[in-house]
Amino acid sequence: MQATVRADETSVFPRFLDLAYPNIERGEGVWLETSDGQRILDASSGGAMVACLGHGVSEIAEAAARQAEQIAYFYNHHFTNRPQEELADRVIGLIPEMARVKFASGGSEANETAVRLARTYHFDRGHRQRWRVISPAQAYHGSTLGTLALSGRRRSLQHPYAEYMPAYLHIPPSTPRLDPTGEKALEELDRALKEAGPDTVSAFFCEPISAAALPAYSPPDRFWHGLAERREKYGFVVCFDEIVTGMGRVGSWLAAHQIPFEPDIVTIGKGLGAGYTPLAAVLCREHVYDALAEGSAEFDLGHTWDGAPLPCAVGLAVLDYIERHKLVDRVRERGPELKAQLAAALKESNMVGEVRGRGFLLGISLVDPRDGKSFLPHELDAATLVDDIAFERGLLVSSTHSTPDGFAGDEVLLAPAYTSTDDELEEMVERFSDTLEAVENAVKKKL
Ligand SMILES: Cc1ncc(COP(=O)(O)O)c(C=O)c1O
Numbered sequence: 001m002q003a004t005v006r007a008d009e010t011s012v013f014p015r016f017l018d019l020a021y022p023n024i025e026r027g028e029g030v031w032l033e034t035s036d037g038q039r040i041l042d043a044s045s046g047g048a049m050v051a052c053l054g055h056g057v058s059e060i061a062e063a064a065a066r067q068a069e070q071i072a073y074f075y076n077h078h079f080t081n082r083p084q085e086e087l088a089d090r091v092i093g094l095i096p097e098m099a100r101v102k103f104a105s106g107g108s109e110a111n112e113t114a115v116r117l118a119r120t121y122h123f124d125r126g127h128r129q130r131w132r133v134i135s136p137a138q139a140y141h142g143s144t145l146g147t148l149a150l151s152g153r154r155r156s157l158q159h160p161y162a163e164y165m166p167a168y169l170h171i172p173p174s175t176p177r178l179d180p181t182g183e184k185a186l187e188e189l190d191r192a193l194k195e196a197g198p199d200t201v202s203a204f205f206c207e208p209i210s211a212a213a214l215p216a217y218s219p220p221d222r223f224w225h226g227l228a229e230r231r232e233k234y235g236f237v238v239c240f241d242e243i244v245t246g247m248g249r250v251g252s253w254l255a256a257h258q259i260p261f262e263p264d265i266v267t268i269g270k271g272l273g274a275g276y277t278p279l280a281a282v283l284c285r286e287h288v289y290d291a292l293a294e295g296s297a298e299f300d301l302g303h304t305w306d307g308a309p310l311p312c313a314v315g316l317a318v319l320d321y322i323e324r325h326k327l328v329d330r331v332r333e334r335g336p337e338l339k340a341q342l343a344a345a346l347k348e349s350n351m352v353g354e355v356r357g358r359g360f361l362l363g364i365s366l367v368d369p370r371d372g373k374s375f376l377p378h379e380l381d382a383a384t385l386v387d388d389i390a391f392e393r394g395l396l397v398s399s400t401h402s403t404p405d406g407f408a409g410d411e412v413l414l415a416p417a418y419t420s421t422d423d424e425l426e427e428m429v430e431r432f433s434d435t436l437e438a439v440e441n442a443v444k445k446k447l
Contacts (some may be wrong), residue, residue: 001025003036006078022391027055030417030424032396040391043414043428044398045111048189049211049244053321054417060276063317064310070240072310076103077302081313090319093279094253097262098283102299103307107243108142110267110280111205114239115146116202116263116301121237121288124295130236133166134189134198135205136173138407139213150205151213155404169196173407174219176354182223187229198234201244208263209255211244212400215363215413216356237264237288244278244361247271248322248418251332251359255256258358264288274321277314278305289407327418333360338425345433351376351440366410369440370447375409380446382410384437389438395431 004020005012025035032040032055042079045051047231050262053060067083074081087277088101102117115133120267122130135141136296137152140346145164152170171188179185193201204227208217213408231238238261245255246268252258266283273279305311322328339357342364346352350369366382368374383399390397399412416428 001035003034010139017069021076022107023099023372026290029054029056030420030428031055038394040394040396040397041424041428041431042417044208045270045415046275046415047396047398048270049249049398049413049415050270052247052249052360052418053270053274053318054419055275055325057076057274057276057321059225059261060274060317060321064276064314064382067310067313070309073305073308076307080307081309081312083309083316085313086287087312087319088110090316091268091283095266095283095321097177097285098266099286100199100284100289102282102284103312104269104280104282105303105305105311106142106280107241107269108144108147109303110269110282111141111150111241112144112146113282113301114241114265115150115203115205117282117299118237118239119287120293120296120299121264122202124291127199127235129200130202132201133168133205134192134196134201134236135170137170138173138175138402139207139210139241139406141190141205141207142243153402153405156402169173173214174223175214175407176217178407180198180220182220182226184239185219185223186226186230189227193230193234198236201234201236202220203237203239203265204231205241207241207245207255208259208261209245209250209358209361210363212398212413213402213411214365214408215411216358216361217363218255218358221260224259225386230263237262239265239267242266243269244415245308245358248328249359249361249415251328251335253328255358272315272318273311274314274317274318277312279310279315283386304312305391322418325419331418334422334425338362338416341426341429342432345429346436349436349440350380351436351443360416360420362414364412364414364436365408365410368447369444375403375445376443378403379442382443383412383444385412386412386435386439389442390432390435393431393435393438395433395435397432 141147141150149165169192174185240263269280343355353365353367383401
């Protein structure tokens, strides 16, 4: 097959119709290889923070093959299966504050399920007026209409689909720039609760540590304490989207384990299947489950692949691998040094506002080099420039351009596989620092 494919050369409906897509033929560890033999260092776990064990781990592939030979699929509606039962037990064993697990195939499905679970929890307890969801703007929770509505990003993500969005409420996010203490976000939350009528609110939905939107940022403790007070007072539930941060990415099984707050419902995803199968899950605490058990005794939603034997067997093999190689410890212990190495390599740059890190989730906020603090002009689309120039240097990173929404500018995310060696991490830092130098030179010419 040819090395790159353009839209006019394929039957595939590509995401960007004006882009030539390189063809990746194989992967091993943190290296991807194109069909013309180019090697790319993968600093973002396949580009979407998924492949946390690296590529080509044969024991995961073998576990998938064994399960597929035995039985790959049947519908959860009628039966259960050993991999689903065992995987649920294992997940609860690692996250014991949660009581139940419902599997899904991806992050958007899991998040929609969480919204519906929160609603059913209230409905079954007789609080039928509770349906509204409040979430911080400047987030990403998925691309289905329900999850797109959770992100408050009117200009960058929801356009031109805003007409389809449910009337959720949004608060401006707490960010280091706009609300360093978390107090403003709490005031906004009070305003939103008042506007909605607090007894109509079903859930507050957020990422405890932000992934793509503001990588590795978490609001200060004051915000979490204030959120807990309001949950207690008004009776809504809190859902954490840990599709990216869950299963070790930030150096603990959940990001929630690093902040002073216990959510009622949590979604996990990417690291659970590690890129070897589509797999995600919704976890809930006992009181959420009990409301349904004592109420309608039914949670009537399901997708075709939820809890099927094949993805769950892969999830078990992934967990075996993470635990046997003590990868969560490795991420927790190595993360701070990785952040320090990155910050040191970027310290001469006038375009870096902040370097953040939690485990193997790292974020770099880009700023206008003319004053070292403003967002870069929207029309430059520096995020795309970073990804393109990194790719030319054989490096895969993932950047977000959310300047139009006004809460954050261009953000670069690095999320290496937990299995990356010290040498590979150093190489990622080096290639990224070269990339940013080239981006800065290109940007300065355009300013
Ligand atoms: C924080 C977060 N939530 C949800 C999703 C949606 O997951 P999916 O693309 O699997 O539907 C993503 C995807 O990147 C994400 O980063």
